[in-house]
Amino acid sequence: MAGSKKLLIVESPTKVKSIKKFLGSGYEVAASNGHVRDLPKSQMGIDIEHDYEPKYITIRGKGDILANLRKLAKKADHVYLATDPDREGEAISWHLMTALKLEDDPGKVSRVTFNEITKNAVKEAMKHPRKIDMNLVDAQQARRVLDRMVGYEISPLLWSKIKRGLSAGRVQSVALRIICDREAEIEAFIPKEYWSLDVSLKIEGEKKPLVAHYYGEGDTKKEIGSREEVEKIMESLDKADYKIVSVKKGERTKKSPLPFTTSTLQQEASRALNFSTQKTMRIAQQLYEGIEIKGSGSVGLITYLRTDSTRISEVAQDMASDYIKENFGEEYLIESENKSKNASKIQDAHEAIRPTDVSKTPVAIKEYLSRDQFRLYQLIWRRFMASRMAPARYETTSVKIDAGKHRFTVSASRIVFDGFMNVYTDEDDQIDKKTLAKGIDEDTKLSFEEFEPEQHFTMPKPHYTEASLVHDLEQLGIGRPSTYAPTITTILARHYVTKENKNLYVTELGEIVNKVMKDEFSSIVNVNFTANLETLLDGVAEGTVKWKTIIENFYPDLDDAVKKAEKELEKVTIADEETDVICESCGRNMVIKYGPHGKFLACPGFPECKNTKPYFEKIGVPCPKCGKDIVIKKTKKGRRYYGCIDNPECDFMSWQKPSKIKCQKCGGYMVEKGNKLVCADQECGFVCDKPSEDNN
Structure with a gap:
């Protein structure tokens, strides 16, 4: 082979073609297809006696890939490890270095990272090769080892006491607990009655009435708690004069949003596009890795999708500014002091999620994208453009109206400059579109038309959705950008939680697992403990905490808790409970078993007799409609409710x-x-x- 050959290894085969094109014939580009080594599945794989050393093995099925990479690495003069720019990617590079036996020749191997798959970014990254950052690798190792310890030690307990195939995870157990706590709060919530009172007032010379809301007495705000109170107020206002006492005009601004991080992208894609967190990440990965565009080949359309940074590079800032000036006008530009500072401080510091080239507008490349790719790209493009645009400005008007000792108010606003809202609005931007009659002032004559009293009840906190769970996990400091989607996917796949109309509900199985975790492993499902652990892992990534220190402080407590739980749970056996229901196939007494959605009846003669039927657990309460038994039932997705055993004859149901x-x-x-x-x-x-x- 003529000339020197360099080898560049990426994670995903999708990137190979485009990166090879950017780098030219002097480079061979190959993919590792993600991780190549991991802890073994059959054992914990951590040497507790010898300083908690992990025992890594080649992942099944990766032998051929590794053999090919070894061959290529042997031929190459230099090997560049270009796995993803995060802890996970750093660890994959380190594992590759070991698996390809490159650690004996450190001069032959370099780490490069790029935040986007574009020619400029790749070329620029190649000018700044570095050594593998062992702090990032150790942060990933610590997370992997902690997760393995929790899963490996606690899962067998759940298997023996509840059901085979269950698992406990460090972050998933906390997520489950958060959902269970919210459900308990909703269950215990008692609605409180309150009333609103609007009054319709005729303005002299105007067709449209003015509708004012009850405020209170003078400057004192007053809540109306009952029908009696609202009737008393209406009575006292009989024949009262309504007089405008003040009309105040003002201006308020609404700041442009920050560009997307992983968490805010997942939340907004859920709200605006009804995407699950998993779907958002899958489609964002496609947009990041590259889409075939006629005349350009495969193009990476967005920057790296796992980030908690809202920083924007100077290049991206300038690109957006030029586009905004040209397409919207100078006045739409965000003021220059909002430019990201220290943009060149770190070569590969993470950026927010943004388009790699704003001139590739969603509409311009729509024909090359699937419907979902287009919708997500459009959301990212618009949010990024909005983040570089000027705030929106509103003119606000607030009117105070007095009648006797009571006060009513009216407020309205209108946009005077739309700013960033020209391209992007979210649910917080829905403003009160009410308009007031022109020229309304203290001398405007008002006359009473009618009252509109309305009864309301206070509402409990809403059930969690994937988006609100991601929001709270982030606020509480639990998990990191790469863990939100897999965590939610796992608790849904294990049937601990079910999803109905976007809402997440705990299943019977989820309640049982959460109870065991809370009773026996309270520190693992403790929100503060988990958040502190995340902070320590960040400390490892920054080089201020040694990863083995975290492990040696964590494991003995976990081990003690497991031993204690084993003793306590000896008393608890969820054995197959025999019932008086006779199997119509073979005459045996059927037993209660646990399935993915809770309990069901099965014949103990399995596998000869495979008869099963639904199990209805009576709660000892007669049906309020027909007097027969109330039983616990499940929706198709596994959400629990209470219904009459005589259904469909009796349709009684209660959550x-x-x-x-x-x-x-x-x-x-x-x-x-x-x-x-x-x-x-x-x-x-x-x-x-x-x-x-x-x-x-």
């Missing part, structure tokens, strides 16, 4: 557990809410303490 005790106020049925009983009829609203002997 909350009904009680035997009848409502003292209206005689209707009551439901359990934490330690209270609440009338199922919200209009009645009767609440009392749940008697301790009421064990229904």
Whole structure:
């Protein structure tokens, strides 16, 4: 082979073609297809006796890939490891160096990272090769070892006590706990009644009435708690004069949004496009790795998708500024002091997620993208452009109207300059579009038309969605950009949580696993403990904490907790409980078993007799409609509710557990809410303490 040959190794085969084209014939480009070495599946793979040393083996099926890479590395004069620019990527490079036996010749190997798959970025990265950053590698090793210890030590306990195939994970167990805590909060929530009161007022010479909202008495805000109160206010306003006491005009601005991080992209793609976190990451990966565009070949359309930085490089800032000036005008440009500072401080410092070339507008390349790729690219493109644009400005008007001792208010706003909202709006940008009659002032004559009282009830916090869970995990400091999507995917795949209409609900299985984890491994599912661990892992990445120190402090406590739990759980056996239901196929008494969605009846004669049927657990409460038994049922997705055993003849159902005790106020049925009983009829609203002997 003439001339020297250099070898560059990337993770994904999709990148090979485009990078080879950027670098030319002096380079061979090959892919590792992700990780090549990992801890073994059959054992913990961590030498507890010898300083917690991990025992890595070649991943099954990767032998041929490694053999080919070894051959190429032998022929090459220099090997560049160009795996992804994060901890995981750094670790893959380190594993490759070991697996390709390159550590004996450190001068032959370099690490390069690029944040986007474009010619300039790749060429620029090749000018700045470096050594493998062992701090980043160790941060990944620490995370992997911690996760393996938790999974390997706790999962067998769950298998023996609940159901084979279950798993406990360090981050997934905390995510499950957060969802369970929210569900318990919703279950225990007791709605409180309140009222709003609007008044329609005729403006002299205007067709459209002015609708004002009740505020209170003078400057004192007052809540209206009942029908009696609202009627009293309306009575006292009989024949009252309505007078405008002040009209205030002002201006407010709405700042442009920050460009996307992994977490905000997942949240916004869920809200705007109804994408799951997993789908968002899959499609973003495609946009990052490259899309075939006529005349340009494979082009990486966005920067790296796993980041918690909102930094933008100076090159990207200038590119956006030029585009905005040309297509929107100078006044739409964000003020220059918002330029990212220290942009050139670190060569490969992470950036926010942004388009690699803003001139490739979504519409211009639409024909080369699938529908979902187009929608996600458009979201990223618009958000990035908006982040470089001037704030929106509103003119606001607030009017105070007095009638007797009571005050009503009206507020309205109109956009005077749309700024960034020209290209991008999110749910926070929905402003009050109400417009007021021109020239309204203190002398404007008003006359009463009608009252519009309305009853409301306070609402509990909403059920988690994937987006709100990602938001809270990030706020609480649990997990990092690369872990949100896999964590959610795992708890759904294990049937601990189910998804219905975007909402996440805990299944019966999830409740049982969460209870075991909370009772026996409280520190593992402790939110603060997990967040502190993440901070320590960041310390390893920065070089201020030794990774083995974290492990040696963590493992003994985990081991003690497992031994203690094994003893305590000896008493607990979730054996197959025999029932009086007879198997119609073979005459045996059927037993209760656990399936992915909870309990079901199965014949103990399996595998000869494979008969199964749904198991309906009675709660000892008669149906309020027909008097037959209320049983625990599941929706198709596994969400629990209470229904009549006589369905479909009787259609009674309740999400909350009904009680035997009848409502003292209206005689209707009551439901359990934490330690209270609440009338199922919200209009009645009767609440009392749940008697301790009421064990229904």
